Amino acid sequence: xxxxxxxxxxxxxxxxxxxxxxxxxxxxxxxxxxxxxxxxxxxxxxxxxxxxxxxxxxxxxxxxxxxxxxxxxxxxxxxxxxxxxxxxxxxxxxxxxxxxxxxxxxxxxxxxxxxxxxxxxxxxxxxxxxxxxxxxxxxxxxxxxxxxxxxxxxxxxxxxxxxxxxxxxxxxxxxxxxxxxxxxxxxxxxxxxxxxxxxxxxxxxxxxxxxxxxxxxxxxxxxxxxxxxxxxxxxxxxxxxxxxxxxxxxxxxxxxxxxxxxxxxxxxxxxxxxxxxxxxxxxxxxxxxxxxxxxxxxxxxxxxxxxxxxxxxxxxxxxxxxxxxxxxxxxxxxxxxxxxxxxxxxxxxxxxxxxxxxxxxxxxxxxxxxxxxxxxxxxxxxxxxxxxxxxxxxxxxxxxxxxxxxxxxxxxxxxxxxxxxxxxxxxxxxxxxxxxxxxxxxxxxxx
Amino acid sequence: xxxxxxxxxxxxxxxxxxxxxxxxxxxxxxxxxxxxxxxxxxxxxxxxxxxxxxxxxxxxxxxxxxxxxxxxxxxxxxxxxxxxxxxxxxxxxxxxxxxxxxxxxxxxxxxxxxxxxxxxxxxxxxxxxxxxxxxxxxxxxxxxxxxxxxxxxxxxxxxxxxxxxxxxxxxxxxxxxxxxxxxxxxxxxxxxxxxxxxxxxxxxxxxxxxxxxxxxxxxxxxxxxxxxxxxxxxxxxxxxxxxxxxxxxxxxxxxxxxxxxxxxxxxxxxxxxxxxxxxxxxxxxxxxxxxxxxxxxxxxxxxxxxxxxxxxxxxxxxxxxxxxxxxxxxxxxxxxxxxxxxxxxxxxxxxxxxxxxxxxxxxxxxxxxxxxxxxxxxxxxxxxxxxxxxxxxxxxxxxxxxxxxxxxxxxxxxxxxxxxxxxxxxxxxxxxxxxxxxxxxxxxxxxxxxxxxxxxxxxxxxxxxxxxxxxxxxxxxxxxxxxxxxxxxxxxxx
Numbered sequence: 041x042x043x044x045x046x047x048x049x050x051x052x053x054x055x056x057x058x059x060x061x062x063x064x065x066x067x068x069x070x071x072x073x074x075x076x077x078x079x080x081x082x083x084x085x086x087x088x089x090x091x092x093x094x095x096x097x098x099x100x101x102x103x104x105x106x107x108x109x110x111x112x113x114x115x116x117x118x119x120x121x122x123x124x125x126x127x128x129x130x131x132x133x134x135x136x137x138x139x140x141x142x143x144x145x146x147x148x149x150x151x152x153x154x155x156x157x158x159x160x161x162x163x164x165x166x167x168x169x170x171x172x173x174x175x176x177x178x179x180x181x182x183x184x185x186x187x188x189x190x191x192x193x194x195x196x197x198x199x200x201x202x203x204x205x206x207x208x209x210x211x212x213x214x215x216x217x218x219x220x221x222x223x224x225x226x227x228x229x230x231x232x233x234x235x236x237x238x239x240x241x242x243x244x245x246x247x248x249x250x251x252x253x254x255x256x257x258x259x260x261x262x263x264x265x266x267x268x269x270x271x272x273x274x275x276x277x278x279x280x281x282x283x284x285x286x287x288x289x290x291x292x293x294x295x296x297x298x299x300x301x302x303x304x305x306x307x308x309x310x311x312x313x314x315x316x317x318x319x320x321x322x323x324x325x326x327x328x329x330x331x332x333x334x335x336x337x338x339x340x341x342x343x344x345x346x347x348x349x350x351x352x353x354x355x356x357x358x359x360x361x362x363x364x365x366x367x368x369x370x371x372x373x374x375x376x377x378x379x380x381x382x383x384x385x386x387x388x389x390x391x392x393x394x395x396x397x398x399x400x401x402x403x404x405x406x407x408x409x410x411x412x413x414x415x416x417x418x419x420x421x422x423x424x425x426x427x428x429x430x431x432x433x434x435x436x437x438x439x440x441x442x443x444x445x446x447x448x449x450x451x452x453x454x455x456x457x458x459x460x461x462x463x464x465x466x467x468x469x470x471x472x473x474x475x476x477x478x479x480x481x482x483x484x485x486x487x
Numbered sequence: 488x489x490x491x492x493x494x495x496x497x498x499x500x501x502x503x504x505x506x507x508x509x510x511x512x513x514x515x516x517x518x519x520x521x522x523x524x525x526x527x528x529x530x531x532x533x534x535x536x537x538x539x540x541x542x543x544x545x546x547x548x549x550x551x552x553x554x555x556x557x558x559x560x561x562x563x564x565x566x567x568x569x570x571x572x573x574x575x576x577x578x579x580x581x582x583x584x585x586x587x588x589x590x591x592x593x594x595x596x597x598x599x600x601x602x603x604x605x606x607x608x609x610x611x612x613x614x615x616x617x618x619x620x621x622x623x624x625x626x627x628x629x630x631x632x633x634x635x636x637x638x639x640x641x642x643x644x645x646x647x648x649x650x651x652x653x654x655x656x657x658x659x660x661x662x663x664x665x666x667x668x669x670x671x672x673x674x675x676x677x678x679x680x681x682x683x684x685x686x687x688x689x690x691x692x693x694x695x696x697x698x699x700x701x702x703x704x705x706x707x708x709x710x711x712x713x714x715x716x717x718x719x720x721x722x723x724x725x726x727x728x729x730x731x732x733x734x735x736x737x738x739x740x741x742x743x744x745x746x747x748x749x750x751x752x753x754x755x756x757x758x759x760x761x762x763x764x765x766x767x768x769x770x771x772x773x774x775x776x777x778x779x780x781x782x783x784x785x786x787x788x789x790x791x792x793x794x795x796x797x798x799x800x801x802x803x804x805x806x807x808x809x810x811x812x813x814x815x816x817x818x819x820x821x822x823x824x825x826x827x828x829x830x831x832x833x834x835x836x837x838x839x840x841x842x843x844x845x846x847x848x849x850x851x852x853x854x855x856x857x858x859x860x861x862x863x864x865x866x867x868x869x870x871x872x873x874x875x876x877x878x879x880x881x882x883x884x885x886x887x888x889x890x891x892x893x894x895x896x897x898x899x900x901x902x903x904x905x906x907x908x909x910x911x912x913x914x915x916x917x918x919x920x921x922x923x924x925x926x927x928x929x930x931x932x933x934x935x936x937x938x939x940x941x942x943x944x945x946x947x948x949x950x951x952x953x954x955x956x957x958x959x960x961x962x963x964x965x966x967x968x969x970x971x972x973x974x975x976x977x978x979x980x981x
Contacts, residue, residue, distance in 0.1 A: 301863075304863045305863055305865065305872075307863070308863040308864070308865045308872070309865060309867075309871070309872040312867075312870065315859060315862055316862060316863040316864075317859060317861050317862045317863065318861050318862070318863050319861045326861070329861075330859065330861070
């Protein structure tokens with residue numbers, strides 16, 4: 041299958057690297073210097089403009105199944121998609137960094153008038169992810185699916201947690217919640233009834249919002265309610281988006297630190313309740329003066345990994361209990377977590393995973409990528425010829441667990457006796473390697 | 488500054504202003520007041536004639552007359568026009584026996600929508616004179632220059648400078664891209680409100696002539712009434728409620744009202760911070776006054792206190808009772824309201840609610856800044872950042888406003904008024920309210936003040952109506968030193 045990628049930046053190169061083995065990939069970028077980065081990837085590289093008909097024709101747009109526009113300029117991406125659509129009819133994916141041209145910027149649908157099938161806004165996605173983590177006290181990752189009917193939370197267990205040292209079968213978790221995965225050291229596995237949790241484990245739970253609230257109380261009995269003080273370092277796109285989202289909830293007190301004075305004024309104009317402070321988030325004295333150590337959460341979203349890391353470590357030094365950091369180069373993700381940052385997230389990583397899933401995946405849709413790609417949350421529509429039967433009779437593949445069954449607008453967090461019926465939508469948690477098997481398994485008859 | 492241009496444009500304005508005498512002329516003919524009718528004919532010819540001569544003397548070709556008008560020229564034209572128009576507007580009072588000082592006071596009080604009077608005996612004057620008094624109110628309410636910008640194609644291009652010089656703080660609130668159309672639309676709204684109120688007042692049983700004159704006084708937030716006891720003299724509670732409603736509207740931003748009507752979007756009224764603050768001030772003020780006068784008022788406390796609070800806040804100056812007889816608590820509230828005024832872009836005078844809102848926000852932000860020295864704390868109005876230059880303008884405006892007030896009050900007191908009279912008369916004049924306390928209370932007049940006091944008050948009204956800085960800028964020596972009669976064409980073209 042031929043895939044045309046416009047823009048050889050981080051998203052473009054990660055995509056090309058992942059797809060090169062199995063597909064014909066053509067990358068278009070007007071910058072000759074970028075070509076070097078693709079020298080050791082098995083793709084065709086064309087120097088030229090992605091908005092030029094001639095260049096697109098040379099890239100073989102006529103035979104392309106997918107067209108992905110990933111340049112840093114939204115306008116270029118939109119025009120490129122429009123021209124690609126005029127020349128041929130590939131499925132077009134457009135990466136944007138703002139969404140003011142969408143009819144409703146909260147809802148990322150396609151732009152039919154430009155022939156764009158899917159709009160992808162990595163910064164907004166990242167801001168939404170961070171918001172989930174920030175507003176779930178104690179959790180180090182948080183997602184919500186099916187319009188908020190199902191939530192996913194990730195916690196790190198410490199030695200005095202009540203969940204430690206008891207086999208899972210004897211843990212009385214609230215009804216409607218489920219431990220879908222345990223990460224111990226470098227391995228992630230789906231637990232069984234006889235698994236014992238240990239201090240230092242990270243556990244991933246899925247469940248209804250009410251059940252997850254009770255889970256929060258079990259995991260963190262000490263924490264009471266009250267306002268969450270959030271300090272955001274870096275007022276770029278993600279910082280602004282995040283502050284805008286957090287402002288909407290009344291129990292967040294948000295501060296945003298921005299180094300560039302002009303950008304700071306623009307932030308202050310845009311935001312209503314957030315306190316915008318002009319200063320360098322990597323300046324220890326400044327952070328001390330502004331009492332950053334008293335924050336409940338420190339979010340570092342500077343557009344530079346080194347400074348982000350420094351700001352995060354300074355925050356840790358000042359005693360901030362929870363630190364969330366954006367990581368630009370996805371290769372740095374593990375390093376960040378190793379040095380003590382609670383949550384490291386990559387905007388582009390999530391975007392790349394999402395595009396990859398669309399390009400290679402089939403009927404299931406990818407809801408989330410957990411633990412830096414080690415696990416995925418998929419939504420699958422059970423086909424009509426699937427034989428209805430209780431969950432315990434379904435031999436789900438190893439490393440796969442059904443987290444929720446969505447039926448008639450309600451979410452069921454299943455036990456062994458709950459039945460899976462044709463037409464249900466099921467939310468499946470799976471290790472990355474097993475994702476393809478899930479696909480195959482549920483699209484068949486299940487036997 | 489090109490003086491020839493200033494004279495030329497003022498000439499244009501004066502020439503058209505002369506035609507305004509035709510309206511009271513018609514009234515004089517209807518009521519058979521022949522002496523006044525002759526006076527108005529002469530006044531029309533004289534005023535338009537002088538205007539025409541000034542225009543010729545300025546001698547600019549019509550196209551480049553107002554093109555490339557500079558800010559200082561605009562300010563000079565507006566300030567000068569108001570002063571000169573006030574003098575021409577005083578002509579009818581002069582042939583009715585008022586001296587030059589009193590006539591100019593009455594004319595300036597009318598045009599600046601102040602509503603302070605030197606008339607001692609209302610029975611001495613004909614109906615056409617009362618109509619003229621009301622008409623000066625009405626013309627001054629929306630702004631004479633704005634009207635001429637709207638109707639005179641010649642002023643259309645340079646009209647921008649003139650319009651903003653006359654309606655400071657209006658910058659953001661254009662209702663149409665072209666200034667001429669903006670002025671026309673606002674005047675249209677103004678006229679519609681006027682017609683509505685006349686109809687409403689007639690329905691409450693007020694005679695047509697009085698309805699028209701009182702409407703002029705209401706919509707312009709001015710306060711001239713043909714009745715010596717103001718609105719209270721009609722003993723008509725229904726009419727008072729009508730006037731309460733229209734005073735409220737005339738003290739609210741016309742541009743905002745226009746946009747809400749034009750777009751059928753009334754949420755923008757609810758979301759406007761200035762309108763909310765304005766309404767809040769009225770409610771709090773009416774409650775305070777209501778409590779203060781509870782014991783001494785026999786009936787309709789709510790109506791009486793609401794009427795008086797809105798009347799003073801919007802700087803209209805109508806009265807239903809003699810508030811001079813109220814206790815000091817109620818009077819102190821009214822004096823405070825004089826320093827607030829209505830909304831920006833309305834017919835009212837005073838420092839305007841929005842400036843108070845901005846100043847309050849600015850103060851709060853400065854307090855926060857002591858806690859977070861590095862924080863960026865812009866002042867916002869309706870969710871939009873107010874540029875620092877405008878904030879500085881607000882602060883400077885308040886300084887000059889209070890300075891002008893203080894000088895005026897000091898002169899009055901030095902020339903023999905008591906303290907309360909001096910302070911309240913100065914406040915009522917600079918805010919264009921009209922009646923004040925003691926010697927110049929609502930049932931008395933300004934005729935007994937020292938002549939110099941009356942001149943000072945006349946100038947204070949003028950300065951207050953043009954929002955202080957418009958006038959003070961052209962008093963700067965630089966404005967004159969750089970001036971010359973005419974800049975020769977080759978340099979002017981650059």
